Amino acid sequence: MTTTQTQTAAELRVEDVSVVFSGLRALDGVSFTVRPGTIHAVIGPNGAGKTTLLNALSGIYRVASGRIMVDGQEVTGLRPDRVARRGVARTFQNIVVSPVESTLDNLMVGRHRLTRSGIAATALGLGRGEQRVHEARVRDIAEFAGLSGVLDRPAASLAYGDLKRLEFARALCLEPRLLILDEPVAGMNTAESAELARLVSAARDALGLTVVFVEHDMGVVMSIADRITVLDFGKVVTDGTPEHVRQHPDVISAYLGAPMESGNDQVAERLS
Numbered sequence: 001m002t003t004t005q006t007q008t009a010a011e012l013r014v015e016d017v018s019v020v021f022s023g024l025r026a027l028d029g030v031s032f033t034v035r036p037g038t039i040h041a042v043i044g045p046n047g048a049g050k051t052t053l054l055n056a057l058s059g060i061y062r063v064a065s066g067r068i069m070v071d072g073q074e075v076t077g078l079r080p081d082r083v084a085r086r087g088v089a090r091t092f093q094n095i096v097v098s099p100v101e102s103t104l105d106n107l108m109v110g111r112h113r114l115t116r117s118g119i120a121a122t123a124l125g126l127g128r129g130e131q132r133v134h135e136a137r138v139r140d141i142a143e144f145a146g147l148s149g150v151l152d153r154p155a156a157s158l159a160y161g162d163l164k165r166l167e168f169a170r171a172l173c174l175e176p177r178l179l180i181l182d183e184p185v186a187g188m189n190t191a192e193s194a195e196l197a198r199l200v201s202a203a204r205d206a207l208g209l210t211v212v213f214v215e216h217d218m219g220v221v222m223s224i225a226d227r228i229t230v231l232d233f234g235k236v237v238t239d240g241t242p243e244h245v246r247q248h249p250d251v252i253s254a255y256l257g258a259p260m261e262s263g264n265d266q267v268a269e270r271l272s
């Protein structure tokens with residue numbers, strides 16, 4: 001990116017968090033820490049509680065117990081817009097953009113939320129000059145995300161890969177300190193997935209972000225995650241480096257639903 005914005009990457013601490021849906025413990029005493037400036041993946045089989053965790057982190061779901069701390073400040077129980085004001089942005093599993101608005105306008109929406117948040121308080125009541133500054137920054141982020149060529153097109157006309165990158169870029173437009181991505185490469189082909197994975201890494205490096213993401217594509221997870229938390233049945237199975245996770249017997253058993261047998265090629269393939 002040509003223009004820079006200095007943000008301090010946030011530390012995230014999840015402390016003994018439980019989320020309960022009519023008796024079902026979708027998250028059961030989940031704890032882990034994400035160090036500032038790292039990329040942290042959350043993986044696990046279907047129904048493990050991954051999306052529930054992201055919804056709890058971003059204030060969409062109320063936690064039954066436990067604490068969520070961003071840079072040592074508690075955000076547990078805050079509404080999503082309040083969590084966003086603490087520098088937390090997220091994308092969703094299903095693409096959420098305004099189909100009739102242009103790519104540029106969709107990105108500017110992310111920006112306007114930022115200006116109202118107080119993070120960029122000087123931008124309140126945008127004058128022409130300020131508007132130009134924001135638009136320049138948005139164009140810069142769009143270029144970084146490979147969207148410069150589609151800025152004037154309605155989002156509805158974009159290819160699927162461009163839409164996924166639009167969601168990612170819109171989250172970046174909020175200048176987050178903690179970026180939460182729910183299945184960022186879902187539905188993408190191999191080349192598109194590799195490109196988005198590269199963008200996530202590059203954004204972390206260029207903007208000094210902390211990234212937490214849920215992803216089923218183990219190739220992407222293993223290639224960009226510094227650490228991985230594995231969930232199953234709402235509990236943490238293990239937490240560690242990709243190498244640690246890849247070899248952990250309980251991870252292999254969680255994915256297969258059966259105790260591990262050494263040298264299991266099917267599991268190795270899924271976790272490679």
Ligand SMILES: Nc1ncnc2c1ncn2[C@@H]1O[C@H](COP(=O)(O)OP(=O)(O)OP(=O)(O)O)[C@@H](O)[C@H]1O
Binds near residue numbers: 024026045049053
């Ligand atoms: N709003 C809800 N109301 C009731 N139950 C829910 C709700 N959201 C999630 N659950 C349940 O909580 C459990 C965890 O679901 P969650 O969607 O978090 O899993 P996941 O790991 O994200 O799965 P997937 O990989 O399939 O997206 C599941 O049993 C699910 O049915």
